[in-house]
Amino acid sequence: MPNLFNLVLQITVILAVCRLVGSVFRRFHQPRVVGEMFAGILLGPSLLGWVAPQFSAYLFPSSSLGFLNALSQVGVVMFMFLVGLGINPRELKHQSHAAVLTSHVSITAPFVLASLLALYLYPRLSDDSVSFSNFALFMGSAMSITAFPVLARILSERNLLSSPLGTIAIACAAVDDVTGWCILAYIVVLVRAAHQATSIWVTLGGILLFGVVMVYGVRFLLRGFEHTFHKHGGISENLMALMLLLVLVSALCTERLGIHLLFGSFLMGAIMPKEPKFVRYVLDRFETITITLLLPLFFAFTGLRTNVGLARGPEAWGYCALIILVATLGKLGGTMAAARLSGMPLRESVGLGALMNARGLMGFVILNIGLDVKIISPELFSMMVVMALVTTFMTSPLLELVCPANLLRREAGGVPAQDVSVPGMTLKSSSGSIA
Amino acid sequence: MSHTNRNFMIVYVGLVLLPLAALAGILRAGRSVKAPFSVDGAWNLTPDSAQLGSLPCGKALTADPEKTMVLSQSGKSFLVAFPNGPRMAANGTLEGTTVRASLTPSKEWAMETGCGAGRHLSLVATIEPSARPKSMQGKLSVEDCASCLPVEFHAVQQAAPAREQDH
Numbered sequence: 001m002p003n004l005f006n007l008v009l010q011i012t013v014i015l016a017v018c019r020l021v022g023s024v025f026r027r028f029h030q031p032r033v034v035g036e037m038f039a040g041i042l043l044g045p046s047l048l049g050w051v052a053p054q055f056s057a058y059l060f061p062s063s064s065l066g067f068l069n070a071l072s073q074v075g076v077v078m079f080m081f082l083v084g085l086g087i088n089p090r091e092l093k094h095q096s097h098a099a100v101l102t103s104h105v106s107i108t109a110p111f112v113l114a115s116l117l118a119l120y121l122y123p124r125l126s127d128d129s130v131s132f133s134n135f136a137l138f139m140g141s142a143m144s145i146t147a148f149p150v151l152a153r154i155l156s157e158r159n160l161l162s163s164p165l166g167t168i169a170i171a172c173a174a175v176d177d178v179t180g181w182c183i184l185a186y187i188v189v190l191v192r193a194a195h196q197a198t199s200i201w202v203t204l205g206g207i208l209l210f211g212v213v214m215v216y217g218v219r220f221l222l223r224g225f226e227h228t229f230h231k232h233g234g235i236s237e238n239l240m241a242l243m244l245l246l247v248l249v250s251a252l253c254t255e256r257l258g259i260h261l262l263f264g265s266f267l268m269g270a271i272m273p274k275e276p277k278f279v280r281y282v283l284d285r286f287e288t289i290t291i292t293l294l295l296p297l298f299f300a301f302t303g304l305r306t307n308v309g310l311a312r313g314p315e316a317w318g319y320c321a322l323i324i325l326v327a328t329l330g331k332l333g334g335t336m337a338a339a340r341l342s343g344m345p346l347r348e349s350v351g352l353g354a355l356m357n358a359r360g361l362m363g364f365v366i367l368n369i370g371l372d373v374k375i376i377s378p379e380l381f382s383m384m385v386v387m388a389l390v391t392t393f394m395t396s397p398l399l400e401l402v403c404p405a406n407l408l409r410r411e412a413g414g415v416p417a418q419d420v421s422v423p424g425m426t427l428k429s430s431s432g433s434i435a
Numbered sequence: 436m437s438h439t440n441r442n443f444m445i446v447y448v449g450l451v452l453l454p455l456a457a458l459a460g461i462l463r464a465g466r467s468v469k470a471p472f473s474v475d476g477a478w479n480l481t482p483d484s485a486q487l488g489s490l491p492c493g494k495a496l497t498a499d500p501e502k503t504m505v506l507s508q509s510g511k512s513f514l515v516a517f518p519n520g521p522r523m524a525a526n527g528t529l530e531g532t533t534v535r536a537s538l539t540p541s542k543e544w545a546m547e548t549g550c551g552a553g554r555h556l557s558l559v560a561t562i563e564p565s566a567r568p569k570s571m572q573g574k575l576s577v578e579d580c581a582s583c584l585p586v587e588f589h590a591v592q593q594a595a596p597a598r599e600q601d602h
Contacts (some may be wrong), residue, residue: 097439097440097443100447101443101446101447101450102453103446104450104451105450105451105454108450108451108454108455108458109450109454110456111454112454112455112457112458112461115458115461115462115465116461118465119460119461119464119465119468122465122468122470123468123469123470123471123510124510124511125509125510126470126471126509126510127470127471127472127473127474127475127508127510128469128470128471128472128473129473129475130470132462132465132466132468133462133465133466133471136465137462138459138463140458222575254598310509310514338450341446342446342449374475377475377507377508377509377510379509380508380509
């Protein structure tokens, strides 16, 4: 049985610290989510456990972390559903050459550079229980992911969603995330298959069958939600509960198939109807509790697993700096080069690279999976968390430096921001949003 | 094919397909890269309890009936923890199949057991790579103590929990 007093105390402290630090970060023109991610690190052994170990042990006894983890995982399952909901595959079909090239390069460049870095880091930060290919592919996935919600939030704050830069950035981030998750699913299957009695072909066959049933069967049934929404101007509580059940069942299926809960919830979101008003309606129902209550718990849990003290000595910090450098070079540099070659002006190319370089919460989610399946060690996990934080933190200032908002708005003809269907993107209520 | 499409194809091949080929090459080359032997996880120590009890700083280890030692590895270095035993700042290194660790008991525990402040336990062991489950054979000794006889121990790695249940 959980110690309820302790659990509620933990949630109270986490929410208070996350809101406080998030507000401080907002003052420095950073998205709130960056502050909340940082708050999670502050609550872990990197700061609280270091300066006040007894208080930390009282607040977060190791016996209580299982309950906190369970709650935070429910939050991430819901969040991934909302991220999937915000991705519209139809929009991706009509990308320009520039968007196709930029999105594909923004995946391959960090992947190749991360794999090269893996040649150097594998003998230094891994062990022979992890194969090199799994290690390298995981590093590639973690470095090629983009924080879709953070990116969309930054664009909306700058009224750039309808600008050429905003359109291409959203499309590229969506392609990157779908690709990154597919590759990560493959790695997780490989790693888990090595420890299961079931043949990997049975697992892969099951996943393929599940995907086909979801895309060509369940997707059409889900249109019923949209029809009801248009007919009655809303969805009853029973139907919302049914939607929630479907998300959870889908998550359970992918977990059972040997990938991860999160892939199922993401897929369910991705195959939901994409009519903007319907999507906005569903987001409004789910995002407040997910983003204001459950995600901070995930940040705190990630922070409790992150110990920057594990990176001891100049050598370890050198690795950390190298990881940040390679991640930035691959994502920012690769995106910028592709955008420039596609004919985008230099300034906007750098701006696009800066936006795509934000890994944020999506990076945290991937890194936690990597630590769970033991592809990365706690030390490398901590370094990668620092990388995800630094690259997300640098996005806003870099964007302001190369693409001042006023200038881009003038060039885009002052196109006003539109309502965008991405979790945490409610323009009218930023206080309750992810950013 | 129009001029624009041809240019796009050329750039696409150069920036996407060639790097993908390079990625395949890197993954192939990486197969020859060797990572350190894995020692990560929980180990059950079986020292001679009588000998261990007579070793300064070794007494607390006898209190844990299972004598579990957890190694948290990152490359060639690792942290050592005794979940049911004394609080220690302990880290070590791995060279081939040889494990070396220096265990520094916390001040409170050192005072309590008469271990003496500033004293370190030294752990040196050799892993038997072919054994399943993995095992190691080694010695625990007190550094800078000529009169303290080292204690030999044998340790067997506990079965890792199923990975799908880890999260």
